[in-house]
Amino acid sequence: MTPDEVRTQATGPTAGLAPGYAQANLIAVPEDWALDVLLFAQRNPRPCPVLDVTDTGSPRTVLAPGADLRTAIPRYRVWRDGELVDEPTDVTRYWREDLVAFLIGCSFTFETALARAGVPLRHVEQGRNVSMYRTDRQCRPARRLHGPLVVSMRLVPAELVAPATAISARMPAVHGAPVHVGDPSALGVADLARPDFGDPVEGEPGDVPMFWACGVTPQAALVASRPPFAITHAPGYMLVTDVPDSEYELAGG
Template sequence: MLDVDRSSEFERLPPEQARALIARGEHTGGTANMANGRVQGNLVILPKAYALDFFTFCHANPKPCPLLGVSQAGDPALPMLGDIDIRTDVPHYYIYRDGRFVEEVTEIGSYWREDLVSFVLGCSYSFEEPLMAAGIGLRHVELGRVVPMYRTNIETRPAGPFGGGLVVSMRPMKPADAIRAVQITTRFPAVHGAPVHLAEPEQIGIRDLMTPDWGDPPEMRDGEIPVFWACGVTPQVAIERARPEICITHKPGHMLITDLDNASLAAI
């Protein structure tokens, strides 16, 4: 039997086995370094009445909301991404009512409705793999933490009821590594692409770098600058504005593991 406490085993898991562990409730933690080499996705589930506007919002804001897959209404499967049951295959879900967070759960069978549409968006875990392969250290990975995420004063392009500020994730880096990170992540537009801001967090409305809105506080070291990427938690801000009667998302850092290869997302 697999010892699910061994991170090396997690890293080598095929995606279908990783999802099976999650569906059985044997893993409810974060998904960083699980099924390495496979694309992980952010999740947004909305009633069909909101689906077209949200689809338009994603296309208008491809850096924070790069679409990887969309389900049929009422169908929990996403065959373009793997043998997936979206009701059970994410470790933790957030439930929103009228735009307000109300509950955190580990499966959503009791919430499922025939009018729900699932959207899966690209995740920064996919570009972190080539960063680490290039020798660029990622502090949150080294420390086993969730990457810090922040609300900003950068406005997204609205679509219907959806809009609001951009959310960013942050990774501390030496300036030389930051330049290399820009070069590497530019090749991955399907998973947020290049950073949207370097250093000086106050310029994008972040008052306290040590107090993120989501994730864990960062550890900054001498000679490092904060490097900010558009983040797939941005839809959760848009949901607060749109106020659908129900919306379901992943808990930040607890992603959907797909069958797609990270390398397949690199732009040529």
């Protein structure tokens, strides 16, 4: 599938779709909360690397110039006062002229490079959404926004932990190196089989859990901080952009 085909036809999670193209998280808030979100992102660059910010009211992004942000994502979440009120597949009727939308890097973007290096992607193989967890680490607050770090988790054969770390480390704009490898309890995650977002994924003997900062972190901040209104993607249902993954890869050092 091309990025445009994913944007117009996909109905499920987007991991593994349109390989080679960067994917992005969405959070749109009223303009009077935009500084809070942008500052929260600046202070928490691991979970919230900003790839683009729209002009107020505009559903257009430079990351996918032909796309309409109100329809290009397979599933959205609509939030009022920090409560999830709807999970539609189109947010045209919820869009407001005062919304500012933030597109934030997504770890699905380095999965093509992981696969190329022989790292199995268990969630893609099993046709499931990636597992995501709320951690016990707090983000650095910004104005009215605060909340915990959210991580995505991948089960990686022990001998591939080092290359998976090195490959992702070269892509800081899509979360970069893992924040933790090995012990879920070090992040306050009690049970890998019960993710807070996405699906449980089964590992194989010798697999090690690797945890990356996740662009669902702003959604946990919405719950904690209760702004009056927001629109986000649904976790794992991303905006597929027209930007090649390689755009976010650091040049050889």
